[in-house]
Amino acid sequence: MSFRGKRVLITGGGSGAGADLARGFAGAGAEVVISGRREAALRAVAEPLGARWVQADVTDEGSVAAMFREAGPCDIVIANAGAADSAVMAKTTLAQWNAMIAVNLTGVFLTFREALGQFRGDGRLIAVASTAGLKGYAKVAPYAAAKHGVVGLVRSLALEVARKGITVNAICPGFLDTPMTAHSVEVIAGKTGKTLSEARAALEGLSPQGRLYQPAEVTAAALYLASDAARGVNGACLSISGGEV
DSSP states (O other): OOOOTEEEEEEETTTTHHHHHHHHHTTTTHHHHHHHHHHHHHHHHHHHTTTTEEETTTTTTHHHHHHHHHSSSSSEEEEOOOOOOOGGGGOHHHHHHHHHHIIIIIIHHHHHHHTTTTSSEEEEEEEOOOGTTSOTTTTTTHHHHHHHHHHHHHHHHHHGGGGTEEEEEEESSBBBHHHHHHHHHHHHHHHHHOHHHHHHHHHHHTTTTTSSSOOHHHHHHHHHHHHHHGOOOOOOOEEEEOOOO
């Protein structure tokens, strides 16, 4: 696949799946712009690729507008920024709930809404959601609620723009082998007394394939959804979960 002449904006591009997406699209010839809150992380990803970076907070309306102004008109926008937290419902605070909804759902809404106004014709909107948007998991109710919201947003928006040459899709991976999952492993170990290896194995055990998924698998799906071959794929939620959902 070649994306020469195309500009892609990737939120949450400073680490994990976002960084791999940046490398994948740059390798396919696209002009890449990544965004995030941490300047040092963004620089570390962008500079070796010859990509641009923009500091932005996807939960802030003004910051998202400024992000697009600095990026310039984009052909492909990937809402990848997100965060995870865990607690049983009875101990989940309103602040935790609001934080999960803000970054994982409102951030996608603000990113997609702003993207629609700057497309120069055809466009691709892709949200990196989660298997938590397709099913439930214990102790992550706010996160799962936010990701279910992303799936609903994608399916609804896809119908609004179907005749405009724009497609809207989601990628729903299981637990990825990324720093965010490594943090989850540490939290599980700290709360349960398991070793890090045991905690990681517990997450791997959620997959029918008995493994964590690689960021490159998300990138491959995004490259497909952004390509001309996927013009008819709209409102889809591609599960990367080994058959879990």
